[in-house]
Amino acid sequence: MRKDSRLSRVLHILVHLDAAEQAATSEQMAQMLQTNPVVVRRTMALLRERGYVQSSKGHKGGWSLAKPLAQITLLDIHQALGDSSVFTIGLTDEHTNCPIEHAVNAALKDVMDEAENLMIKRFGEITLDVLSQQFSKH
Amino acid sequence: MRKDSRLSRVLHILVHLDAAEQAATSEQMAQMLQTNPVVVRRTMALLRERGYVQSSKGHKGGWSLAKPLAQITLLDIHQALGDSSVFTIGLTDEHTNCPIEHAVNAALKDVMDEAENLMIKRFGEITLDVLSQQFSKH
DNA sequence: CCATTAAGTAACTTTTATTGTTACATTAAA
DNA sequence: TTTAATGTAACAATAAAAGTTACTTAATGG
Numbered sequence: 101m102r103k104d105s106r107l108s109r110v111l112h113i114l115v116h117l118d119a120a121e122q123a124a125t126s127e128q129m130a131q132m133l134q135t136n137p138v139v140v141r142r143t144m145a146l147l148r149e150r151g152y153v154q155s156s157k158g159h160k161g162g163w164s165l166a167k168p169l170a171q172i173t174l175l176d177i178h179q180a181l182g183d184s185s186v187f188t189i190g191l192t193d194e195h196t197n198c199p200i201e202h203a204v205n206a207a208l209k210d211v212m213d214e215a216e217n218l219m220i221k222r223f224g225e226i227t228l229d230v231l232s233q234q235f236s237k238h
Numbered sequence: 239m240r241k242d243s244r245l246s247r248v249l250h251i252l253v254h255l256d257a258a259e260q261a262a263t264s265e266q267m268a269q270m271l272q273t274n275p276v277v278v279r280r281t282m283a284l285l286r287e288r289g290y291v292q293s294s295k296g297h298k299g300g301w302s303l304a305k306p307l308a309q310i311t312l313l314d315i316h317q318a319l320g321d322s323s324v325f326t327i328g329l330t331d332e333h334t335n336c337p338i339e340h341a342v343n344a345a346l347k348d349v350m351d352e353a354e355n356l357m358i359k360r361f362g363e364i365t366l367d368v369l370s371q372q373f374s375k376h
Numbered sequence: 377c378c379a380t381t382a383a384g385t386a387a388c389t390t391t392t393a394t395t396g397t398t399a400c401a402t403t404a405a406a
Numbered sequence: 407t408t409t410a411a412t413g414t415a416a417c418a419a420t421a422a423a424a425g426t427t428a429c430t431t432a433a434t435g436g
Contacts (some may be wrong), residue, residue, distance in 0.1 A: 102393060102423070104239055105327025111342040124383065127390065133330075136425050158433025161382045174345065188326055190241025192250070194273070200257075204249040204370040207312065211360040219353040225319070226345060234341040239423060240394070263411065274396050279412065299411040356403030383432080390425065397418070404411080 101188040106143050107182050109133050111174070113144075115232050117153070118169050123162030143181070150180045169232055175223035186219065187212050239326040244281050244319050247271050249312070251282075253370050256307050261300030281319070288318045307314070307366035316361055324357065325350050 115128050126137035126144070133140070144163055147153045154166040189212065191205045251267050264275035264350040266284070271278070282301055285291045327350065329343045 101242055101323070101326070102240055102421095103323075104423075106327040106329045107327055108330045108339075108342060108346060111346075112336075112339050114340065115338045122403060127382085132368050137331070137383090138385085138426070139424060139428065141385085145384080155432075156433080157381085157383045159381055161433070163383090164418090174349070180263060185241075186326055187324055188239070188242050189245055189324055190243040192243050192246045198250075200253045200369075201246075201250050203369045204246060204253065207364060207372070208249075208368055211312070211357055211364075214360065215353045215357040218356055219258075219349055219421095222349040222352065226349075231341045231345055234345070240420095242394080244394095265411085270403065275412090276398090276414085279414085280395095283413085293412060294404080295402075295410085295412045296404060297410055299404070301412095377436100379436085381420085381432100381434080383429075386427105386429090388425100388427075389410105389425085393421095395418100395420075400410100400414090402413070404409100406407100406409085 104181075107174075107178055108134075110143050110147065110181070111177060111228065111231065112178070113140075114153070114165065114169065114172070114228055115145075117163065117165050118228075118232055120164075123156065123160065123161040123164045129163070146180050146182070147177065150176065152176065152180065169228035172228045173224050174226045174228070176219060178220075178223055179226075185212075186216055242319075245312075245316055247273075248281050248285065248365065249315060249369065252285075252291070252303065252307065252315070252366055253342070255301065255303050256366075256370055258302075261294065261298065261302045263300040267301070267316070284318050284320070285315065290314065290318065302333065303341075307370055310366045311362050312364045312366070313358060313361035313364075316358075323350075324354055 105194055112133070113124075116129075116132065117124060126140040129140045129144075144153055144155065146189040148155060148166075152172055153163055155161070157162050189208065191208060192201065250271070251262075254270065255262060264278040267278045268275040282291055282293065286293060286304075289304055290310055291301055293299070293301050326347075327346065329346060332340065
């Protein structure tokens with residue numbers, strides 16, 4: 101199943117940004133992630149909308165943090181990237197009048213909701229400065 | 239993100255099979271799921287390998303349960319379909335020597351593992367006869 | 377004030393795994 | 407021996423993310 105690696109990638113960028121002295125360009129980040137500047141802008145734009153980063157155009161322009169890492173959680177970034185479900189398991193709703201399908205989907209949904217809620221809770225407990233400190237230890 | 243709806247679909251089939259008097263053909267199941275008989279065979283073959291269903295060729299052939307629903311859990315079926323990760327969130331491992339990437343991925347992996355373990359635990363607790371009873375109530 | 381450097385963005389292409397399809401072989405029952 | 411079913415290989419269609427191109431806008435420095 102295809103994976104969405106935007107969360108992992110953008111977190112990587114944010115921790116680097118924190119360590120950087122000046123704004124980083126999309127071009128630089130793209131090289132770091134072995135991708136394309138436009139892809140970087142697309143993803144970073146979602147974080148800017150929520151006020152986690154800021155961008156400036158022109159000479160000496162680029163991206164920088166708009167908030168300290170200690171004030172951003174994994175959940176914040178996860179949500180900024182869009183709220184599509186985190187599971188590869190999909191429910192079918194082809195026959196909305198089939199009671200068996202209802203029972204099956206209800207059972208699966210219960211479990212998935214519980215697991216997603218746990219994940220969201222944990223993500224909300226982890227701020228990005230912790231990640232930064234973790235790597236500094238080495 | 240693309241969803242894998244095989245679990246939901248195949249559970250639907252299994253509960254129907256339990257209620258059925260005789261073997262059901264791939265063709266019939268395909269119509270039920272609005273899909274193709276070959277797709278049905280592909281998925282059902284994975285369950286047969288684990289001994290949850292059996293198939294017979296020729297006249298009056300088709301698929302039937304090889305075990306009572308009470309002896310099959312959601313987890314059994316989930317695992318029979320393959321053990322690919324249940325999350326749409328992917329980790330990048332482009333720079334295996336970047337300590338920041340390591341810290342980011344470790345944090346994400348911890349949380350995802352915890353959530354997946356919870357899901358697996360719950361799936362293991364639910365047998366398919368429960369789904370069958372649930373729908374019979376209505 | 378103009379050249380350069382950067383982001384913003386729309387439109388399009390590529391990629392890749394699932395899903396769907398076709399075609400044919402095999403098997404079993406009537 | 408015909409018919410109805412699965413088994414399976416090979417190929418096509420689909421869809422979403424990721425990548426790319428091309429152009430616009432904006433800000434800085436000389």
